[in-house]
Amino acid sequence: MINAIFIVWRESLEAMLVIGVLSAWIARQSDRSGLQRTLWLGVLGGVLLAGAMAMLTFGAQNLLEGNALEIFQLCMVLIAAVLILEMLVWMRKHGRHMKQNLEAGAARAAEGSGQYGLALIAALAVGREGAETVVFLYGMGMERQGGALLELAWSAVTGIGAAAMTAWLVARGARYLNYRTLFRCSEVALLLIACSLIGNGVDRILGLDWLPMLSNSIWDSSALLDDSSRFGKVLADFAGYRAQPSVLLLMVYLAFWSASWWRLRDHSNGSGR
Template sequence: MLPTFVIGLREGLEAVLIVTIVATFLRQNGARLRGLWIGVAAGVALSIAVGVVLDLVEQSLPQAEQEALETVIGAVAVVFVTGMILWMRGHARTMKRELEAHAADALATGTTTALAVMAFLAVLREGFETAVFLLATFQHATSAPTAVSGAVLGIASAIVLGWLMFAGGVRINLQRFFTITGLFLVFVAAGLVLFAFRTAHEAGWVNVGQGRTVDLSWLAPNGSVRSALVTGVLGIPADPRVVEVLAWAAYLVPMLALMLWPASRLPGHATAQRLRVGGAAVAAVAAVALLLAVPMPSRSATAATAATAAPPTRSR
């Protein structure tokens, strides 16, 4: 419940903040809000439709294809949440000023169409990210109803906070809020990375690095609070495999370093671009090295060890 609550609160608050800032600006300038609310409603409806369609498509597929689709959804969710965390880290302080400038430009046209489109695209972006991220999180939640309840409660809390800010009764430190929730979501996203490698193996896409690492059943026994924390929140199974641990650490360590690095000591644009290119090159070389160094299991060996080495089938 906690991961989906934070996802719903964080993503919902981003969308609500955008709408609140624009609505406040328009109210102060005596403009009508009808076009804004039309765009918001359309964005919310389309976001819900995307989530429902993805879930229906997944449920209609055979088992192996379901695992493949879950892998793709998990990978897309990780990309979305990573981009969202990094974008908000750099734009939380200037978001209000940037949005008001866009609203002023739209208001200068003398119509509400531009404002409706602006609200629609903003809500659709956040809503689509929320739908994909929540769907990926639901897939490995220990209790689907509890996960859904957490998401609904988080979104409802975001709406209430947004309304209170719009009414002028509440002020929050957005920079601190997005930093704290961003750190938490880094761990959730790392769990999604690990989970994506497991579903990729179950789909037949990843067959290397399936050796056992540690047995965490003592730390997270089924049905315990510790299991809800370790497996449900952090996404770490009781029997992590080698490739899963490597992928989890490869995502978590750099992201934590980036999030905790002082903003005043961040590299300039040119240096950051070189670091991104260098990091991508290192990752590509490491991937090729792993592909060459780790032998692919033969079909006979895989069949002979499937009963003892394959991860347990996840309940649905």
């Protein structure tokens, strides 16, 4: 799944950026005995936090059934879409100063709480990215079983590998490649993925009979590109394409893109380092 790979790539890259900044800060300290090990213990703690989030999510799913399960999955889909937008807004607002803020936070933590403070910063940063990834993947279909779930797991592994390769290229100083450029270029793709999650949510709402469809469809482009065809399905999963969109769906899409433009317009401080 392209969208799952892309989401995991982006989230993993942000986590690797945090680890890289903290690791570089440690390397500049005169007394860095044990700090690097503390950093990796914090990273491990963040991974465990994300794992706990995944277990809670699956545990909730196993306890629910019928309409309750449908509502839970709907909420996760909508939360994932909102989180994507808020993540982009946060990076627009804080991305340019993220390196300085992390280093300042690490210095304060080392002076105040010692190595435990540094571990906590790493754990919270990595745990946040991991928890967001769990929500995103669940929203994209992690409730599936069998082969579909295995495919999603491989997508996640591929995304992590791609993020590691990207971080290595940036660290090596690849020409024209930096975190700011990468994150800016990924914004549109992430918004398209959020739009597809919104479309999924609308489908679930209609399935629950909570809202009227407001006309069966405005147009029918199935002859040009059916959303059940191979490429059409990819476009539907990645960007929310529908060959026969309802009035309600188009109204929701318009509201989402308007809200995205409004939220991002006032936070253009840049991203990356």
